[in-house]
Amino acid sequence: MVLRGLREYSRLALVSSYLRRTFELWGYREVVLPTIEQYNGKLKGGTKFAYNNEFYLIKPDVTSRLLRNYELGSERLYYIEEVLNGGIEGKWQAGVEFIGGEPAFMTAEVLSVLITALEGLEIKEFYIDLGSLEVWRKATEDVKEFREIICTALKRRNFGLIEELPIGKEKKEELWRLFNFRGKESDYGKLAKILQLVDDERVFVDLGTVRPLPYYSDVIFEVYSPGLGRPIGGGGEYSFQGKPAVGFALDLGALLELAEVKERRSQRYLRGIGSFREARRLVSMGVPVEVRM
Known part of the structure; x- marks a missing residue:
């Protein structure tokens, strides 16, 4: 969704104010990053330009910027930023990062922040799908040479790519079960623990869920609403300078289409x-x- 008029930007500011209040009630503090970063191949997104024989990026992906350019301890951070992806029209995102804790606990907290943020915007109809990269790493340990194709099949939701591989029938059946699994229970201990800690009927295990960003280490998740034909946002686990971390980013354009909030007037x-x-x-x-x- 590309914002065009002052009215849309005013509504963006209103939705952002509700999100800030929720994030801060959970103990997260806002981080504001510079508009321009020196180019680095590990930074994702952004619009590249040259200045004085050096390359720079305008507004790249926030998590990759934190990973590459900043020293942080154990932190609870949030941001509301515009992110570019090669052009001049950006996408507004709101996200949190929890750095330096026990992974399942951090994921449960971040999911709880996400749930209350959506509820604070009067978005009640949504669900969250949890996946695991580690489950797929273990499942493909004996077919490592085909991992890239299997990953592509997951991203495209196209099991036909796996069906064409020269692997045994039992392995294909195992991958088929994982590919299509969606439910409220999991044999994988970390996912089971997260479900128990979060304790919300809108959170599911969906092992077909994947996220394209390369820094995720294991548990990943996406959030959807029946009122919109695309994800509202998503996130997952990653490693930050040797410390476990979990974060998510919400698409503010999607939230503007779903949110039912009004100006607070009690002055x-x-x-x-x-x-x-x-x-x-x-x-x-x-x-x-x-x-x-």
């Missing part, structure tokens, strides 16, 4: 002599005000 109205002095006092106490002529 005090003031007028007359002394109004601005009183307004300063109230604002310092956290009370919203509007001074009228």
Whole structure:
């Protein structure tokens, strides 16, 4: 969704304010990154340009920027950023990153942040699919030479690519079961633990779920709504400078199509002599005000 008018950007700001409130209630702090980063092949997305014989990127993917360019300890971070992908029209994203904890616990918390963020926008109809790269690594251990094709089949949701491979019937049947598995239980301990911790009927295990970004290490997830024909967002586990981490990014264009939120209006109205002095006092106490002529 490309934003065109001031009204759309005002609504973007409104949705962003609701997300900021949710993220901060969970203890996440906002990070603001520079518009331009020096070019590096490990950065994803962004629009490339040259200046003084050096290459740079305008607004690349946030997680890859954090991984490549910044020193962080154990952190809970969030961001609301425009991301470019080779052109001049960007996509607005909102996301969180939890760095330095126990992976299943971090994933459960990040999913809970995601659930409450959507509920805060009055988006009630959604579901989250959990997948696992480790499950597929183990399942393809004896057919390593075909992993790239199997990964392509998953991304395209096309089992026919696997069916054509010169591998045994039993292995194809095993991969078929994984490819089509979707349910509320899992034999994989980490996924089972996450389901138990999150304890929400809208979270499923779907082993056919994959994410194209290369930094994910194991558990990945995507969130969908029946009201939209594309994912609202997604995320997963990765390693940050030797520490486990989990994050997600939401497509704000998708949220603008689904959110049912209105301006919060509970301010005090003031007028007359002394109004601005009183307004300063109230604002310092956290009370919203509007001074009228």
